[in-house]
Amino acid sequence: MKEYKLSHLAIITVMSCVFLSVMALGVADAGTGSGSFKKDNEIVISFGMPVDEAWAKNAANFMVSEKTDPDIQLPVDSVTLDAKRISALIRFREPLNLSSEYEVTAKDVTFEGKVMGNVVFMVKKSQGQILFTIFLGAMLINNFVFTKYLGLCIFFGVSQKKETSIGMGITFTIVMVLSAIMCWALLTFVLQPLHLGFLKIIVFIGTVAIFVQAVDTILRKVNPYLFKKLGVFLVLIVTNCIILAVPLINADSGNGPMESLILGLGAGLGFALALFLMACVREKLELCKVPAVFRGLPIAFVVAGLFALSFLGFSGLSIF
Amino acid sequence: MNRNVQLLWNGLIPENPIFRLALSMCPAVAVTTSVQNGLMLGLAVVFVQVFSSCTVAIFKSFIHPRIRIPAYVIVIALWVTVIDMILPVISPEVYKQVELFVKLIVVFAIIISRLELFASKEPLIPSFFDGLGMGIGFLFGLCLIGAIREFFGTGQLFGFDILGFNPLLIMVLPAGGFFVIGFIMAIFNWIEYKLTGKIPTSGGAH
Numbered sequence: 001m002k003e004y005k006l007s008h009l010a011i012i013t014v015m016s017c018v019f020l021s022v023m024a025l026g027v028a029d030a031g032t033g034s035g036s037f038k039k040d041n042e043i044v045i046s047f048g049m050p051v052d053e054a055w056a057k058n059a060a061n062f063m064v065s066e067k068t069d070p071d072i073q074l075p076v077d078s079v080t081l082d083a084k085r086i087s088a089l090i091r092f093r094e095p096l097n098l099s100s101e102y103e104v105t106a107k108d109v110t111f112e113g114k115v116m117g118n119v120v121f122m123v124k125k126s127q128g129q130i131l132f133t134i135f136l137g138a139m140l141i142n143n144f145v146f147t148k149y150l151g152l153c154i155f156f157g158v159s160q161k162k163e164t165s166i167g168m169g170i171t172f173t174i175v176m177v178l179s180a181i182m183c184w185a186l187l188t189f190v191l192q193p194l195h196l197g198f199l200k201i202i203v204f205i206g207t208v209a210i211f212v213q214a215v216d217t218i219l220r221k222v223n224p225y226l227f228k229k230l231g232v233f234l235v236l237i238v239t240n241c242i243i244l245a246v247p248l249i250n251a252d253s254g255n256g257p258m259e260s261l262i263l264g265l266g267a268g269l270g271f272a273l274a275l276f277l278m279a280c281v282r283e284k285l286e287l288c289k290v291p292a293v294f295r296g297l298p299i300a301f302v303v304a305g306l307f308a309l310s311f312l313g314f315s316g317l318s319i320f
Numbered sequence: 321m322n323r324n325v326q327l328l329w330n331g332l333i334p335e336n337p338i339f340r341l342a343l344s345m346c347p348a349v350a351v352t353t354s355v356q357n358g359l360m361l362g363l364a365v366v367f368v369q370v371f372s373s374c375t376v377a378i379f380k381s382f383i384h385p386r387i388r389i390p391a392y393v394i395v396i397a398l399w400v401t402v403i404d405m406i407l408p409v410i411s412p413e414v415y416k417q418v419e420l421f422v423k424l425i426v427v428f429a430i431i432i433s434r435l436e437l438f439a440s441k442e443p444l445i446p447s448f449f450d451g452l453g454m455g456i457g458f459l460f461g462l463c464l465i466g467a468i469r470e471f472f473g474t475g476q477l478f479g480f481d482i483l484g485f486n487p488l489l490i491m492v493l494p495a496g497g498f499f500v501i502g503f504i505m506a507i508f509n510w511i512e513y514k515l516t517g518k519i520p521t522s523g524g525a526h
Contacts, residue, residue, distance in 0.1 A: 147494045149350035153429055156345065201404070202397040205426050209390055239432070241346045241424050248423055293509040294502075297342055301502030308495035 035104055035123035040095040041077075045104055045121045050085040055110035057081075062090055067101040067122070074102075131262045138266025141317055144242050145274040146308040151242040155275060156300055158236070165279035168233045169272025173265065175215065175237050176246060179208050180264030183247035184257055197251075204247045212238050242267055277307060324449040331453025338461035338501070339508045343430040347421045348465060349497035355478050358466030360414045362459030364407060364422050366452065368399045369431050373439040373451030375399070380440050392435045393426065400425045430458060468500050 035045040043064070055061060059076040066072065077091045096102065104121040125133075144150045158168045183204050191197055216234050219227040237243055246267050250260040281303050290299050335341055338348045347365075351357040372395050376383070383391045404422050408415045415422070425431065434454050439447040470476055473491030475483030490496045512518075 149346050149494070149497065150424075152345040152349065153343070156342070198401065198405070201401055201423050201426055202394065205393055205397055206390075209393060239427055239429055241427050244424055244427050245420060248420065291506075293506045293513060298502045298505040298509065301498045301505065305495040305498030305502065308498055309490075309493075312493065312495070 035102075035121040037096070037123065037125065038089065041092045043090045043092075043096070043102065043104060043123050044087055045090065045106070045123070046087040047106075047109065047119070048086065049111060051081070051088075052110045052112065053081055053085060055108075056085075056088055061107045063105040063107065064090065064092070065103055066097070067103050070103065127258070131258060134259055135262045135266040136317065138263050139270035139273070140311070140314045143270045143274060143311050143314075144245070144267050145271060146304070146311040148245075150245050151240045151271055154236055154240045155271075155278065155304075156297060158233070159275050159278035159300075160282055162276065162279045162283060164233075165275040166272075167229055168236075169268075169275050171230045171233045172237055172240070172242075173268030173272055175208075175212060175234070176243060176268035176271075177261060177264040179211050179243060180246050180250060180260045180267075181257065182211060183207055184250055184255070184260040187247075187251050200248070200251055201244075205244055208243050208247075209238050242271055274307070278304065281307075324446065327446060327449040328453040328456070331450065331455070331457040332460060333457075335454075336457045336461055336508075337430040337454055338458060338465075339505050341430070341433075342505075343433060344428040344458070345501070346424070347428070348461060348501060349494075351418045351421050352462055352466040352469055352497060352500075353473065353492045354470045354476075355463055355466040356414050357418050358462035359459070360407065360411065361418045361421055362455075362462040364403045364418075365425060365428065365431070365458045366455030367403050368396060368425050369434065369455040369458075370448060370451040371399045371402075372396050372431060372435060373447045374444060376435045376439040377442065377444045377447035383440075388436075388440065389432070392432050395435075396431055397426045430454060465497070465500055465504065468504075469496055472496075 035043055038044050056079055059079050062076050062079060064074045064076060066074075074096075075093050077093045079091070080089045081087075082089070090104065101122065101124040104123055106119045106121070109116045109119050138144065142148055145152065145155050154168070154172075159165050186203060186207060187197075187200060191200060191203060196203075212234055216227075219230070219234075246264050247260075249255075250263060255263060278300075282300065285299060285303070294302070331337070333340075337343050338345070347361055351361050372392070375395050375398075376392060400423065403425075407422060434451060438450045442450070467477060469491045471482070472488045473486065473493075473496060475481060475485055475487060488496075491500065
């Protein structure tokens with residue numbers, strides 16, 4: 001099995017990512033309402049038939065609230081109908097929280113003078129959109145290395161050569177995704193039913209350590225070539241903060257299985273990206289005349305600071 | 321007794337966990353936007369380091385060498401769970417800001433490396449002082465970085481307004497932490513160069 005190379009593994013990883021995201025889009029539930037967010041303070045709803053313009057212009061006819069607390073009515077600023085009078089754009093004074101579900105009640109929908117009764121719309125981001133936002137957030141906007149400062153020990157330790165950084169990045173992403181989903185399963189099926197939530201630190205770190213040890217042993221037997229390439233990194237992964245932080249974040253924000261998995265994937269790929277970028281710069285730094293007292297780690301920190309500055313540019317990024 | 325003082329001093333400056341050994345950098349950058357946060361996490365680390373050093377020093381004859389690393393991790397996780405329950409009672413607001421990192425003390429390299437290098441070989445008393453020294457060194461590092469970043473970033477110290485304006489906002493941004501640590505490390509190197517005449521090779525970065 002000598003043909004196994006890092007590039008093959010990279011292709012497999014990318015393919016599985018694509019597969020998973022397609023799966024994630026498939027899970028998106030189709031049942032909830034015919035409303036959607038437009039900007040962060042606009043909701044579009046579609047009535048399915050032309051309605052009276054005079055009725056629709058009256059903002060008091062629309063009652064909007066978050067599904068979790070229906071008592072709090074959100075102030076509607078204005079309502080505009082489109083040319084065919086089928087769909088309406090509701091604009092709000094304050095931006096909405098795009099990750100939660102909203103309930104829009106249209107009171108006494110009027111069609112050519114006839115009152116048709118109340119219509120309720122559910123407005124929610126589709127599951128695929130939420131997952132993509134989580135993924136993008138973990139990978140770029142809140143990159144675990146440059147804006148959350150996790151995993152710095154490995155980050156500075158392994159980023160001296162491009163080749164090792166790629167190997168570490170791939171190994172880390174795989175272990176990260178699998179351990180995120182395992183920790184989610186343990187939390188949901190074992191810890192929560194037994195009311196042992198306070199033990200999650202011990203259980204998570206134990207899970208990760210055992211899992212890494214198992215991968216190490218299996219890989220040694222099954223594919224010695226790959227083991228030779230990746231074995232060193234496997235041991236290092238246990239001491240990486242990110243590997244414990246992602247399950248803890250998942251547990252604290254109550255993420256489901258797909259969300260946990262995608263957060264793990266985003267964190268892993270974000271770490272791999274940071275590692276690779278840093279390795280590229282540090283290879284060049286070897287050839288530079290750095291002041292003697294700055295040689296080694298101090299200059300690496302300054303470079304990381306510059307990277308962190310440039311990653312600030314992602315902070316406004318939002319696609320949905 | 322003399323050796324114990326030596327051990328304490330050793331952790332504070334000559335083998336400072338952050339600036340000299342370059343261990344456990346993550347919290348050093350992440351929570352140090354103010355002195356208070358640094359102090360809170362530093363105290364938690366002192367607690368965990370001292371108690372797990374003592375635990376390992378007492379029980380080392382029962383721990384089989386081949387499973388020592390998992391055993392150490394479990395010991396640390398135990399004490400982290402304890403401090404994670406104590407801190408929110410002491411100061412809920414500050415705890416909220418450092419919560420994630422208090423839980424992540426489990427994977428801080430400094431603690432497990434002191435258990436492996438020191439507490440697993442030495443008796444209880446020196447282990448206690450070594451743990452205390454390393455913990456205080458870590459606390460000192462966090463507070464120093466926190467003070468610099470808070471002062472230059474927001475013009476405040478311990479939450480009290482001193483300057484009345486924000487001189488360098490970048491210091492409280494993510495990038496500022498990296499810059500401050502880089503420069504403090506360079507200053508430590510420079511001091512050592514002036515004292516001994518040679519430039520030390522910077523830490524192992526693990």
